[in-house]
Amino acid sequence: MTAIVQFENVGLRYGLDSETLSDVSFTLHGGGFYFLTGASGAGKTSLLKLLYLAQRPNRGVIRLFGEDVVTLPRKRLPGFRRRIGVVFQDFRLVPHLSAYDNIALPLRVAGMEESEVDAPVSEMLNWVGLGDRGQARPATLSGGEQQRVAIARAVIARPEILVADEPTGNVDSDMASRLLTLFEALNRLGTTIVVATHDLPLMGQVTGAQMMRLDKGRLADPTGALRYPPRPAGGGG
Amino acid sequence: MSGRTDRRAAAAARHRLLPEGRVAGPMPWIIAIMMFLTVLAAAAGLGLGAAVRSMSADLAGRATVQIVEADAEARERLGARAVQALRGAAGVASVKAVDPAALSDQLRPWLGEDATSGDLPIPALIDVTLTAGEADAKVRHLRRLLSGLSPKIRVEPHAAFLLPLAGLLSALGWLAVGIVLLMALATGAVVVLAARGAHDSHRGTIEVLHLMGATDVQIARLFQRRIALDAMLGSLLGFVVAACVILLLGARLIATGSELLGAVHLPWSGWVVLVVLPVGGALLAMLAARWTVLRSLGRLL
């Protein structure tokens, strides 16, 4: 397994406050399934922001796909971002675009021919159970439906890493299970999955997933990702 | 990533990524007003410039020789000799004695029938066109030459009494050029403000696109195209109204029948320059929008 994400002694500080993240070191392997957990305010979203290149750390090294992205020239970052799909904690759907066009965004950003956009977007809409809501604006969708649009948008361009921040926060446990099944299916296709969640039972559903726990900005196991649930020997961080 | 991919992406997404309709609020109207004033100022500058040029060409290069001799016969003789001398003189392009009958005709409304009776001494006039170049020295030369013939011969360069007027028109022309430049500056500033406003009100969308891996140029293109279109509409409106005003004013100028005011006209080349203004305005708007959005995006990681 190749290391796809490496954090080394990463520290993040917003403004003049004390560090939100301190001495965070871990390695994620390509094709792995990782949960990130921790109390509210522990720094889960902050860590994911560093991962999906929305934020620079104040110290430490972050390597994505083997390259140090902290010192990378700014104009090379879009190429890295296109390899990462993100489900934001607050969805961040574009309000004036339909569910369909929101999901199509990553394909259009990547420059896909308009004629090639329709098939994958329609398929994705069906996959998240919104086949008949494609033309609806986000404001007219329920919280759970918006979340599914956000997930569909994150995975449509077949990213190598999928980062999801509380992706099941707004859906019932049934839908949560279905979404998790969807993530597992993607994981089997080779996508590395990183999910931040409070939902312990949910984590139990994915066999072979690993868990990282943040406690006040520090990883509970500073040597690397913890196992959850424990898995037989071999592999892992 | 290739520029082609980039352009294709922008083309596919341009109608979808930003909300339909105006992005820039009152900007098109402000630009219309500014373009209206710019075109008027430019037209004034061009018209005055053309007037100054034609005046200089017409007047600086011409002089009238007057022969102030009461005796008609002597006047005629002196006139003939003056014409002779002028024909051979350096710096003279052409010489034409004004027909005394024509002169009398012109004077009749002022002097009555006396003008033709021959009782009233009317000076003989000779129109002299000078060769191109510095007129003052040539006029001095002609004065020396003709004063040798008779002290009754006077040389009046045309530019002399029109020079202050030409200077005034020229100054007004430059003022107009200055106004055009200031207007361009103000247009740029308005567009920067509009682009900043548009950028701010779509900050969420922009951030999402940015995090999906859209390049700065891709995002800027969305705005610059929209703002250029808005600016184009505004410019066109301002231009059309200004053109109507110019045509009406031109008609009024000609209606005055004044040769002086009539010289202030807009040549065809001037219209070409005026048409370039709205196009240039839209282009300026596009560049200002692009620059503004790229600068704001540069603040994101």
Ligand SMILES: Nc1ncnc2c1ncn2[C@@H]1O[C@H](COP(=O)(O)OP(=O)(O)OP(=O)(O)O)[C@@H](O)[C@H]1O
């Ligand atoms: N942009 C910001 N500016 C300043 N402080 C911030 C910013 N974002 C987060 N913080 C602070 O950093 C800390 C960690 O926040 P973060 O959002 O990473 O927590 P979290 O683990 O995702 O919490 P939750 O489970 O509630 O989503 C919090 O104390 C928060 O107030």
Ligand SMILES: [Mg+2]
């Ligand atoms: Mg969070």
